[in-house]
Amino acid sequence: MMNTTLKLLAQQLQLSISTVSRALKDHPDISTATKEKVHALANSLDYEPNAYAIQLRTQSSKIFGVIVPAISNLFYDSFIAAIEEESRKNGYALMILQSSNNTENELNNLKIFRQTRVSGVFACLSAHTQNLEVYEKMSNRDIPVVFFDIVPKDNKYTKVRMADERCAIIAAEKIIERGAKHVLAIFGDPALSISQKRKQAFQQFMEKYAPKTHCTYVNTHSSTEAEIAFDKHYSKTQKFDTVFAMTDEILIGVMKSIQVHNIKVPKDIGVISISNGFIPNLYHPTISYVETSGFELGKLAFVQMLANIKGGKTLTELTVDARFVEGKSM
Amino acid sequence: MMNTTLKLLAQQLQLSISTVSRALKDHPDISTATKEKVHALANSLDYEPNAYAIQLRTQSSKIFGVIVPAISNLFYDSFIAAIEEESRKNGYALMILQSSNNTENELNNLKIFRQTRVSGVFACLSAHTQNLEVYEKMSNRDIPVVFFDIVPKDNKYTKVRMADERCAIIAAEKIIERGAKHVLAIFGDPALSISQKRKQAFQQFMEKYAPKTHCTYVNTHSSTEAEIAFDKHYSKTQKFDTVFAMTDEILIGVMKSIQVHNIKVPKDIGVISISNGFIPNLYHPTISYVETSGFELGKLAFVQMLANIKGGKTLTELTVDARFVEGKSM
DNA sequence: TTAATATTTGCAAACGTTTGCGGTAAATTT
DNA sequence: AAATTTACCGCAAACGTTTGCAAATATTAA
DSSP: OOOOOHHHHHHHHTOOHHHHHHHHTTOTTSOHHHHHHHHHHHHHTTOOOOHHHHHHHHSOOOEEEEEESOSSOHHHHHHHHHHHHHHHHTTOEEEEEEOTTOHHHHHHHHHHHHHHTOSEEEEOOOTTOOOOHHHHHHHHTTOOEEEESSOOSOTTSEEEEEOHHHHHHHHHHHHHHTTOSEEEEEEOOTTSHHHHHHHHHHHHHHHHHOTTSEEEEEEOSSHHHHHHHHHHHHHSSSOOSEEEESSHHHHHHHHHHHHHTTOOTTTTOEEEEEEOSTGGGGSSSOOEEEEOOHHHHHHHHHHHHHHHHHSSOOOOEEEEOOEEEOOSOO | OOOOOHHHHHHHHTOOHHHHHHHHTTOTTSOHHHHHHHHHHHHHTTOOOOHHHHHHHHSOOOEEEEEESOSSOHHHHHHHHHHHHHHHHTTOEEEEEEOTTOHHHHHHHHHHHHHHTOSEEEEOOOTTOOOOHHHHHHHHTTOOEEEESSOOSOTTSEEEEEOHHHHHHHHHHHHHHTTOSEEEEEEOOTTSHHHHHHHHHHHHHHHHHOTTSEEEEEEOSSHHHHHHHHHHHHHSSSOOSEEEESSHHHHHHHHHHHHHTTOOTTTTOEEEEEEOSTGGGGSSSOOEEEEOOHHHHHHHHHHHHHHHHHSSOOOOEEEEOOEEEOOSOO
C-alpha cells in the first residue's frame, strides 16, 4: 500500500504541499473551508506524518534516551515507568537501552543516542565508569543529560538521586529506637559510591548516638554472598539481635538464611532494609524498610530534563527524600 | 558547536559529498588514499551520520518497537533483555512502550511506532484487547508484527508464546508423581486465555491420569486474593496436601499464607508453580517450578522477526517448551 | 473607479543522506 | 598511435517535511 504523504494529499486536492501542511496544523493563514477538506482526506487516507522528515527538517526528535544497568531490576523498573508516563504526557517517546554494567555497552548506547539525535538522555552510570568524556560529547551536541541514581561526583552535571545518607540514617535511627545491642549491617559493593555513602552515614550516626551498640559491618556483592555472610556471623557465639540490609539483593540473601535457620522475626532478630517495597512485602512478617522510590526519582528526573530543555542549564543535584515504612520485622 | 555533516567534510577536503559518503562506507569506487583522508577528518571532527536523514532516504529505521503490559514485570523483563541483546547484535535499537494493560495506550503506542516507521513491532496484547484492526494497519504499512505471550487467536498472525498447556501438564505430572491426594490449584484471571488454557489442560490431565485425586480449582486476580483463597481453604476441615500456583503473583500470595501459618513445606504441603525462577528461589525450601523463560521467548521472537523482515511472511505460531526445575518443595 | 489592505495560497529552499549515471584521466591493449 | 578498458570522482535527484516570502485573489476604503 502506498504511503500517504503531503504530496499525495496535495495532488488529490489540487493544492500545494505547503497549504496542506499548514491546514493540517491549523495555521491561521488557511481558510476553514480548505482546512476541512484537507482534514477529511487526510483521515480517510490515514495520513501519518513522517517522523524522520520532520526531525530532519526541525532538528528535534521528541525521543528521550534512557540508559540503565539492567531493565530487569525492581528499582529501575519503577524509574522507567515514571519517566515513561511523563514522556507520554508530554509527547515524547522513550528509547531504552541497557548497559549491563558494562562501560563498552554504555559507550555504544550513547553513540546510538547521538546518532538518533535524541532530545535528551537519562543516564545511570555503569558501576565502574570513570571516564565521562562521552557525556561531554553529548553536551557539545546540545543533548542534555540527567544522571540518576548512580551519578558522577562532579558538580557540573545535572543529577537526581536518592538521599542515600538520609536513608542510612533513618535506618540507624530505627535500629537505635529498637534498642539494638548488636547489629549486623550488610552493605553492597564497596567500590560503589552508593555503598560508601550509606555505610559512612550509617556508621557515623551509630557511633555518635549509640556508641555502646556493637556493629559488625560487612560488604557483599550478591545475594548469595549476603546469605553466606549472615550465616557465618549467625553461627558465631556472639549473636546479633538486628540486621540491616542495604539493598533488596542483600535482603534476599538474609531472608534466605533466616528461613533456613527458622529464626523468629522480630523476636530473635530484627530486620530492616532499604528498598522500594516489593521484596520486603513478600515475607511474613513483612520487613520494615526505608523507602527509596524509583517512581518518584523518575518524576523528579523528568522535571529536571524539561527544565534543561526549556530554560537552558540547571546544574543542580536534587535528591528525593526517604521515609520509613513500618513492617512487622522491627 | 557546529554539527559535522558530509557537506562540511566535503568542503574541507575539496571533495564532493558523494565521494565522502562513499569513502566512509568503503565503496570500491574510491581510492585508498582519499578514503584515508576522509576517515581521518571524519574522526577528528567526530562525524556521526544523521540517522534521520538516512532513514528518510532509505525508508528504513533500524528500530524495533516493543509493547508490553508493564515493564516492571519479572517475565517481560527477561523477554526485553533477550530482544535487546539480539537487537544490539544486529544493529537495531529498541523503543519500548508500555500499555499498562490499557487498550487506549496500546493504540497510542502503535501510532508512535507507525510514525517512527519502526522496522518491526513486538507486541503483547493488553488483557482485553479484542479489536485487532490497528495491527492490520501495521501490516498495511509493511511493518511486521510478532506477537508474544498474549497473542491473538487468529492464525494469520506471527506469534510466539509459552507452551501453556505443556506447562500445566508438566506440573500435573509432578503432582501425580508426588502422590497427591488433595490438590488446591490456583489460576489467574479467568477472562484471560492463558488462564483458560492452563486450567483446562491441567484439569483434563488430572482427570484422565489421576481420577481419584481430589482437585479444588480457584481463580484469583491478585496475590492478595490468592493469599485469601489459600487461607480460606486451609482453614477448612478437609485439608489439601499440595498447592499449584499458576503464576508468580499467585505463588507470592500462597507463600505469604504458608509463612503465616508456619506450614512445613514440603512435609505438610507440597508447592509447585509456573515461573521464570526468580520468586521460587526467594524461599526456603526453594519452590519447584515449571520454567517459562521470557529470555528464550525473546530469542525466539527475534528470529521470527528477522525471518519476517528478510523472507517475507512467516505465519506460524511457535511455542517455547517448558521444563521442570526441581526445588525442595515437592 | 482606483488604490490600498486583508485574506488565502503557492514557490522554493533547506534539513543530511544515498545512489544511478555520466564524465575525465590514466592505464592497458591492439 | 589509436582504441579500449579501468579507476576515480562529481552531478543531481530524491526521501517528506517546514517556513520565509512572494503572488494572487478578494475585500474595503478613498
